[in-house]
Amino acid sequence: MKKVRIGAAQGFYGDTIEAAVATAVKGDVQYLCFDALAELTMAILVKDKRKNENAGFTKDIPQQMKDLLPYVKEKGIKLLTNGGGINPIGAQQEILRVARELGVSGLKVAVVTGDNVLDRIPEFLEKGHPLNHLETEKSIEDVKERLEFANAYIGAEPIVKALEGGADIVVTGRTTDTAQFLAPLIYEFGWSPDEWDKLASGVFMGHLLECSAQSTGGNFSGNWWEIEGFDRMGYPIAEVSENGNFIISKVEDRGGLVTVDTVKEQMLYEIHDPSAYITPDVIVDLTNVKLENAGANKVSVTGVKGKPRTDTLKVVMGYENGYASQVIVGFSWPDAMLKAKKVDEIIRIQLERYGLNYQEVRTDFMGYNSLSGPLAHDSQSELNEVFLRMVVRAETKQEAARFSRLFPPIALNGPPSMSGFAGNASPRALIGMWSTLLPREEVENQMKVEVVEV
Numbered sequence: 001m002k003k004v005r006i007g008a009a010q011g012f013y014g015d016t017i018e019a020a021v022a023t024a025v026k027g028d029v030q031y032l033c034f035d036a037l038a039e040l041t042m043a044i045l046v047k048d049k050r051k052n053e054n055a056g057f058t059k060d061i062p063q064q065m066k067d068l069l070p071y072v073k074e075k076g077i078k079l080l081t082n083g084g085g086i087n088p089i090g091a092q093q094e095i096l097r098v099a100r101e102l103g104v105s106g107l108k109v110a111v112v113t114g115d116n117v118l119d120r121i122p123e124f125l126e127k128g129h130p131l132n133h134l135e136t137e138k139s140i141e142d143v144k145e146r147l148e149f150a151n152a153y154i155g156a157e158p159i160v161k162a163l164e165g166g167a168d169i170v171v172t173g174r175t176t177d178t179a180q181f182l183a184p185l186i187y188e189f190g191w192s193p194d195e196w197d198k199l200a201s202g203v204f205m206g207h208l209l210e211c212s213a214q215s216t217g218g219n220f221s222g223n224w225w226e227i228e229g230f231d232r233m234g235y236p237i238a239e240v241s242e243n244g245n246f247i248i249s250k251v252e253d254r255g256g257l258v259t260v261d262t263v264k265e266q267m268l269y270e271i272h273d274p275s276a277y278i279t280p281d282v283i284v285d286l287t288n289v290k291l292e293n294a295g296a297n298k299v300s301v302t303g304v305k306g307k308p309r310t311d312t313l314k315v316v317m318g319y320e321n322g323y324a325s326q327v328i329v330g331f332s333w334p335d336a337m338l339k340a341k342k343v344d345e346i347i348r349i350q351l352e353r354y355g356l357n358y359q360e361v362r363t364d365f366m367g368y369n370s371l372s373g374p375l376a377h378d379s380q381s382e383l384n385e386v387f388l389r390m391v392v393r394a395e396t397k398q399e400a401a402r403f404s405r406l407f408p409p410i411a412l413n414g415p416p417s418m419s420g421f422a423g424n425a426s427p428r429a430l431i432g433m434w435s436t437l438l439p440r441e442e443v444e445n446q447m448k449v450e451v452v453e454v
Contacts, residue, residue, distance in 0.1 A: 002242050004188045006181055006205070008235040009068075009079070010034040011212030013041045013058045017067050019212065019235040019254060024071040026251045027237050030188075032068065033180040034081035035210040036060075042174065043318050043431040045085040046148045056087030057094065057171075065098040072168055073104050080159060080180040084171045086149060088113055091171045092452065099454040107454045110162035112172040114447035117315060117438075118150040124438065134314070134435040143319040143434055150317040152443040155280030155309075156202075157193075159183035165451040174316070176279050181206025181238075189242045199282040200306025201244030204289070207277075208248060208266050208301070209236050215248060215266040216256035222265075229255015248299045258297040267291070276307070280440070283307040312437040313444075321432035322359060323400035326391040327407050328366070330420035333384045339415035340365055340388040346414060347390060350406055356399070358392040365389075387420065393430065400427035 007029040009020035013036045020032055036058045049056035061083050071077050084091040092111035099107055117124070121144065124131060131140040151174035160183050162170040172179075182202040185191060191198050208215045213233040220227065234254025240246040250258055267286065271277055277284040285305040294300040331339040344363050351358065364370035366387035394400035404423035411418050 002189070004031070004184060004240050005029045005237060006031045006033060006184055006209065006240065007237045008033065008209040008212050008215075010036055010064070010081070010083075011210065011214065012036065012038065013044070013083070014060065015212055017060070017064050019233060020064075021067050021071075022251050022254050023235060023237060024068055024075070024077055026253070029077060029237060031078050031080060031184045033184075033206070033209065034064070034079070034083055035177045035180065036081060036083035037085060037174060037177075039316055039318075039433055042085065042149055042151065042316070045087075046318060046431065047429070049086050054087070054090055057085045057091035058083035061091055061094055061171075062098050065095050066102065069099055069102055069104050069107070072107060078163070078167070078184070079169045080183065081170070082172045082175045082180060084111065084173045086116065086151075086173070088171050088173045092450075095169060095171065096452065096454055105454050107168045108166050108451050109454065110165060110167035110170045110449055110451040112154075112158040112162060112170065112175075112447065112449055114158070114443060115151045115154045115173040115175070116149070117152055117443065118147060118317075121147065121150060124442065127442075129438060129442070131315075131436045131438070134437060140434065140436070143317075143432065146320040147434075148318045148320060148431055150315060152313045152315045152438060153280060154313070154443065154447065155179050156183040156186055157281075157444070158447045158449050160186045161449045162451060163187040165449065167451050176281075177210040178203045178206030178279060179281070181209055182281060185240055194308070196282050196306030196308060197304065198244040198306070200284040201246070201301075201304040202240070203277075203279050203282055203284050204286065204301070204304045205238045205240060205246050207269075208263060209238055211266060211269065213256055214269065215263050216250045216258050217262050218256065220257070220262050220265060222261050227255070227257045231255065244304065245300070245302045247294055248301065249297055252297065258299055260291045260293055260299055263291055263299045263301075278310060280309065280313055282309050311440060313440045315436050315438050317434040317436070318431040319434060321430040322393050322395050323397045323427040324391055324393050324430050325400040325403040325427045326389065326423070327404050328387050328389045328420070328422040329407060329410075329418050330385060330387045331415065332417045332419075336383050336386040336417075337365065337368060339417065340386045342415050343388055343410055343418070344390065346410060347406055356402060358394050358399070358403070360393040362391050363388070394427070397427050397429075
């Protein structure tokens with residue numbers, strides 16, 4: 001039976017490339033797939049593009065290509081990445097540049113475009129698509145003039161077309177996290193668009209690989225202290241059979257651990273409804289999934305079921321949402337928490353006195369409740385140190401800038417031991433998120449695949 005081996009290469013923008021190189025060298029894979037994008041990432045890339053029209057893709061693409069292109073040429077490994085972000089054509093051109101710089105020729109680099117629908121918002125509204133917020137049902141009119149980006153989550157189909165066109169490397173914009181992983185299976189096995197169980201299994205495989213080491217012991221909440229090699233973690237590899245069943249493993253001499261429990265944690269990650277994990281390619285049902293140990297650092301996965309895909313695609317937009325100014329100050333024992341709370345009180349009184357009516361004021365006590373929130377314990381008096389974090393959201397940059405100026409005088413005029421002052425050098429622009437649904441044909445009819453040979 002034919003099998004396809006796929007390796008995870010990246011779980012987020014800024015992830016290390018070392019594990020992907022190790023997989024390329026020793027993992028016997030045919031594909032390395034990158035998941036570089038999150039909603040936050042899109043906002044970061046938009047800010048990059050504001051400063052430089054040629055930017056907008058993930059800046060780690062050049063280094064990734066320098067490290068992996070030799071193996072693409074030598075071993076025929078194909079690279080699939082959504083690191084194109086806001087500017088996939090720019091990313092394609094950068095890959096071509098690196099290939100030429102390395103003297104690598106004969107490679108085909110494909111780019112997928114069409115997920116960026118920002119310029120088409122007026123068209124959609126004119127056609128009667130309301131684009132109301134997916135959860136609040138608010139009208140888009142509130143943010144329409146402030147939109148910075150708008151990208152539809154696309155599936156595997158255009159990536160498959162790129163592979164059919166002979167692409168060795170495929171770069172896209174806002175695909176789903178799993179699309180890069182599913183596409184090779186459709187291409188290699190010739191799965192049809194309505195083989196829902198197989199497609200669902202491919203999506204689930206991608207879900208288990210998309211977060212780099214989270215399936216191989218990274219971020220594991222079990223006996224994590226027993227895991228060896230955190231300094232050189234291995235990323236998951238999936239060996240997939242034509243029927244959709246697969247085995248998760250890793251390169252043996254890399255760190256980490258592959259067990260039913262490590263895989264199960266990633267299985268539940270970001271899954272709101274296990275019976276209906278919605279993607280552009282298929283709705284995945286995980287309620288009958290069976291995970292079994294298949295040897296040292298090997299877990300077999302069976303029982304994934306699929307349901308027909310939806311008629312709509314999710315579109316995520318980002319809009320200008322004011323400015324944030326943040327200040328962090330520290331206090332030591334004794335009474336560290338009392339001191340921090342007193343400064344919080346002082347600042348809030350001054351905000352009212354000076355008429356600084358910020359849209360939002362947030363206070364966290366780092367070392368106490370900044371991570372635990374209302375679940376924090378009550379032993380406040382025993383804390384050795386506490387850092388007060390206060391952040392405000394303002395409509396303008398000038399208003400936000402006034403906030404940090406309130407803190408320096410408190411060093412001498414307030415409670416004792418205030419230190420470690422860290423204020424924003426400059427208020428940062430905020431981008432709000434707007435999610436909506438759009439008929440899939442509106443996006444898919446405009447998708448384009450271009451393949452260029454080095």
